[in-house]
Amino acid sequence: MSRITQALIAVSCLLQFVNAYAGKQTLTIYTYDSFTSDWGPGPLVKKAFEEQCNCTLEFVGLEDGVALLSRLKLEAANTKADIVLGIDTNLTAEARATGLFEAHLISANNTTLPTVWNDQYFLPYDYGYFAFVYNKELLSNPPTSLKELVENADAPNILIQDPRTSTPGLGMLLWMKKVYGDDVSIAWKKLSKKIVTVSKGWSEAYGLFLKGEAPMVLSYTTSPAYHIIAEDDQRFAAASFVEGHYQQIEVAGLVASSKQKKLGREFLQFMMSEKFQSIIPTTNWMYPAALAPTKMPPAFKGLIKPSRSLLFDDSEIAANRKLWVNEWLEAMAE
Amino acid sequence: MHKPGKSAYPVLAILAFMVLAPMIALLTVPGTSFIESESLAFWKSAYLRRVLIFSLWQAFLSTVLSISLALIVARAFARHGKFPYRSFILKLFGLPLVVPAVVAVFGIVSVFGSGGWIPLGRSLYGLNGILLAHIFFNLPLAVRLLLPAWQSIPKQHWKLAQQLGLNSWQQWKYLEWPALRENLPGVGVLVFMLCLTSFAVVLTLGGGPKSTTLEVAIYQSLRFDFEPSQAVVLAVLQFSLCAIVAMFSFRLQKLPEVEITSSSLQCPVDLKTLALNSIILLVAVTYVAMPILAMLVDALNGPILQVLMNPKLWRSAAFSLIIGLSAAMLSVLAAWLILQSSSDLYYIKQKRKAGYLEMVGSIVYVVPPLVIGTGLFVLIAPRFNVFDWAIPIVILVNAMMGLPFAIRSLGPTMRQNKMRYQRLCESLNLKGWDRFKTIDWPPLRKPIGLAMALVTALAMGDLGVIALFGTPETTTLPLLLYHQLSAYLMSEAAVTAAFLLGFCLLVFWLLEGLIGGGGDA
Numbered sequence: 001m002s003r004i005t006q007a008l009i010a011v012s013c014l015l016q017f018v019n020a021y022a023g024k025q026t027l028t029i030y031t032y033d034s035f036t037s038d039w040g041p042g043p044l045v046k047k048a049f050e051e052q053c054n055c056t057l058e059f060v061g062l063e064d065g066v067a068l069l070s071r072l073k074l075e076a077a078n079t080k081a082d083i084v085l086g087i088d089t090n091l092t093a094e095a096r097a098t099g100l101f102e103a104h105l106i107s108a109n110n111t112t113l114p115t116v117w118n119d120q121y122f123l124p125y126d127y128g129y130f131a132f133v134y135n136k137e138l139l140s141n142p143p144t145s146l147k148e149l150v151e152n153a154d155a156p157n158i159l160i161q162d163p164r165t166s167t168p169g170l171g172m173l174l175w176m177k178k179v180y181g182d183d184v185s186i187a188w189k190k191l192s193k194k195i196v197t198v199s200k201g202w203s204e205a206y207g208l209f210l211k212g213e214a215p216m217v218l219s220y221t222t223s224p225a226y227h228i229i230a231e232d233d234q235r236f237a238a239a240s241f242v243e244g245h246y247q248q249i250e251v252a253g254l255v256a257s258s259k260q261k262k263l264g265r266e267f268l269q270f271m272m273s274e275k276f277q278s279i280i281p282t283t284n285w286m287y288p289a290a291l292a293p294t295k296m297p298p299a300f301k302g303l304i305k306p307s308r309s310l311l312f313d314d315s316e317i318a319a320n321r322k323l324w325v326n327e328w329l330e331a332m333a334e
Numbered sequence: 335m336h337k338p339g340k341s342a343y344p345v346l347a348i349l350a351f352m353v354l355a356p357m358i359a360l361l362t363v364p365g366t367s368f369i370e371s372e373s374l375a376f377w378k379s380a381y382l383r384r385v386l387i388f389s390l391w392q393a394f395l396s397t398v399l400s401i402s403l404a405l406i407v408a409r410a411f412a413r414h415g416k417f418p419y420r421s422f423i424l425k426l427f428g429l430p431l432v433v434p435a436v437v438a439v440f441g442i443v444s445v446f447g448s449g450g451w452i453p454l455g456r457s458l459y460g461l462n463g464i465l466l467a468h469i470f471f472n473l474p475l476a477v478r479l480l481l482p483a484w485q486s487i488p489k490q491h492w493k494l495a496q497q498l499g500l501n502s503w504q505q506w507k508y509l510e511w512p513a514l515r516e517n518l519p520g521v522g523v524l525v526f527m528l529c530l531t532s533f534a535v536v537l538t539l540g541g542g543p544k545s546t547t548l549e550v551a552i553y554q555s556l557r558f559d560f561e562p563s564q565a566v567v568l569a570v571l572q573f574s575l576c577a578i579v580a581m582f583s584f585r586l587q588k589l590p591e592v593e594i595t596s597s598s599l600q601c602p603v604d605l606k607t608l609a610l611n612s613i614i615l616l617v618a619v620t621y622v623a624m625p626i627l628a629m630l631v632d633a634l635n636g637p638i639l640q641v642l643m644n645p646k647l648w649r650s651a652a653f654s655l656i657i658g659l660s661a662a663m664l665s666v667l668a669a670w671l672i673l674q675s676s677s678d679l680y681y682i683k684q685k686r687k688a689g690y691l692e693m694v695g696s697i698v699y700v701v702p703p704l705v706i707g708t709g710l711f712v713l714i715a716p717r718f719n720v721f722d723w724a725i726p727i728v729i730l731v732n733a734m735m736g737l738p739f740a741i742r743s744l745g746p747t748m749r750q751n752k753m754r755y756q757r758l759c760e761s762l763n764l765k766g767w768d769r770f771k772t773i774d775w776p777p778l779r780k781p782i783g784l785a786m787a788l789v790t791a792l793a794m795g796d797l798g799v800i801a802l803f804g805t806p807e808t809t810t811l812p813l814l815l816y817h818q819l820s821a822y823l824m825s826e827a828a829v830t831a832a833f834l835l836g837f838c839l840l841v842f843w844l845l846e847g848l849i850g851g852g853g854d855a
């Protein structure tokens with residue numbers, strides 16, 4: 001065992017040495033691992049950026065945005081990260097409060113977000129809306145509003161994720177809160193009759209949905225685009241709700257302790273460019289944050305467009321998340 | 335007078351360090367302290383009370399069901415030495431252990447879900463689903479660990495039983511039950527620990543937050559809530575609960591009074607019993623095989639070639655295998671050192687002390703790897719490059735998690751060896767390597783093979799710690815599987831899952847064959 005370890009360490013040292021010798025800088029980016037996986041945007045982003053930067057881009061993939069933030073809190077100023085990419089707007093207030101990020105100083109006026117972006121610390125790279133995805137052949141009359149889903153006794157059963165362990169789960173919690181406000185507990189009690197199960201993460205729920213465990217699953221408005229583009233399967237659609245859909249914006253930020261801020265900012269600039277942005281739709285299956293609609297893959301044009309995008313102020317989430325999760329737990333306990 | 339060996343103590347000291355150092359490190363991380371008012375409210379909350387009660391209740395039910403069913407199945411196995419494909423089935427019974435939670439959930443749902451072969455509809459989600467899944471995981475494991483007890487029943491006893499005309503119940507009462515009492519508490523505690531720490535299975539099949547285990551609360555404290563000290567206290571709570579259960583159950587342990595000689599069972603059976611046993615085995619095999627079969631069906635519908643042609647699959651497999659084998663070797667070595675001391679203690683009739691040694695070695699399992707891993711991270715990150723340390727730590731933590739399996743596999747045989755041969759070895763002055771080679775090794779081969787196979791498989795199916803460190807470029811098979819799942823590639827993931835199972839079966843077959851020397855358990 002130890003020999004194998006030593007060999008592995010030796011190889012990694014050697015690689016670092018080779019890089020240093022070639023005079024190349026290494027930019028380390030902490031992100032979530034579905035971004036860096038073979039099927040995510042990571043490999044293409046790495047290739048495209050390395051072509052222009054004369055540097056090496058190194059991704060460190062962690063479980064999800066939450067794991068990313070807690071890793072950063074644990075490492076604090078000792079972090080190896082130059083850039084953190086993959087935190088969403090539900091976590092930005094907490095991330096900012098760590099004091100570990102530096103203002104990006106990059107203009108965000110080319111964004112194509114439905115809202116104006118003016119965060120000094122974080123830049124958006126993609127966004128999406130939570131929605132219930134269903135199979136058109138199996139469900140002909142999906143509910144047209146969250147209210148209908150909650151209140152109509154005949155509304156279809158659903159699969160959702162747990163807000164304690166999953167980002168979409170938290171998104172659903174905030175969506176309900178935005179629509180129902182103080183009455184959210186009563187609404188959750190009603191809705192709980194239609195919840196087949198609350199899974200640990202997105203994958204479990206989506207997998208169960210594809211196995212036919214429930215007619216609808218909490219996912220993204222962009223999920224059907226995957227099935228259309230990658231599988232040539234037209235059966236899936238997202239149900240459009242009149243109250244609007246809760247929004248998730250994914251961002252990246254520059255770490256204050258980084259020794260390569262120039263290169264870091266170069267990357268952030270690159271992130272807002274067409275090269276990076278056009279990779280996003282068919283790898284992360286989200287809307288790019290700064291890409292002209294004409295450059296989007298055609299399948300995205302057929303997706304539902306929320307009439308309103310719902311989003312809490314990030315400081316409000318930071319202040320209330322625990323409270324709201326407890327409120328949810330109490331409502332679901334009965 | 336024979337002096338008990340001290341080899342267990344350094345191992346236990348290392349284990350204690352590996353558990354305590356990370357916990358203490360986590361307590362020093364800034365966050366809410368567990369005595370502040372906000373946190374005090376948590377400790378008094380109805381939520382925590384519910385979580386505690388539910389964790390214990392589901393673990394208790396799962397254990398009782400898994401173990402009682404395992405006793406019936408193992409008895410049928412023991413009495414039916416010529417059941418077709420017996421040896422293959424026993425290898426198959428090692429598989430559920432390696433199935434990553436999410437894959438097991440899909441497998442169970444394929445069988446019992448609304449579109450499944452035995453549709454239970456929505457009633458699957460809740461305690462039903464949790465129990466079905468936990469029996470799937472633990473029944474086969476318990477069968478494998480309990481089966482050797484039947485082989486420890488001396489041939490002469492069966493002959494005597496036959497001459498006395500004992501019926502099946504009397505045979506159970508006078509021959510089998512006494513032989514099992516040595517093993518049963520330990521296996522019971524192991525299954526209890528596995529069920530107590532169950533996370534994704536309980537959450538997803540449990541139907542909602544009503545089915546929350548302590549492990550979920552620990553995850554929540556370390557992740558979304560980021561209160562490391564709260565996580566540590568919860569982990570200590572979980573550990574203490576398990577220690578109480580373990581201590582209580584070791585009271586029930588009883589060692590055989592007589593010196594026993596090894597035998598392969600030749601229990602006389604009539605045709606009626608034979609038929610009944612066959613039915614029991616058929617049902618058990620079907621139950622364990624169904625979810626696995628469902629996974630295979632999913633895989634056969636998937637893009638098999640495309641997945642198999644991906645070089646990353648093979649790199650991940652090799653990497654998983656290295657981690658698994660290293661962890662297993664460490665685990666077996668540690669178990670052997672602990673058991674050296676404890677069997678000495680049994681030999682000089684200090685049964686309780688011996689039991690404690692083995693228990694301490696086993697229950698480190700319930701300290702969540704997330705807590706150990708995060709704590710070690712806190713210790714290492716400021717001083718060293720964490721990526722260089724990730725692999726050794728993953729191996730070490732997996733070895734710790736495998737320790738109870740290794741102790742369970744090796745324990746009974748090492749104890750029996752000591753009882754049987756200690757006096758002989760002393761009179762022949764047989765020591766060290768010579769003794770190991772001639773006395774200890776031959777009967778230990780099979781249990782060591784089993785332990786190596788179990789721990790390797792367990793570590794190969796583990797996602798936990800490697801995901802925590804997030805080393806660049808290194809991927810294990812379960813991690814690859816999760817990448818596929820989160821990229822919508824459900825059918826690719828199904829192929830990868832089947833590959834993981836097949837790979838583990840091969841490893842099982844090789845390790846048990848090469849080390850155990852063939853034959854069945």
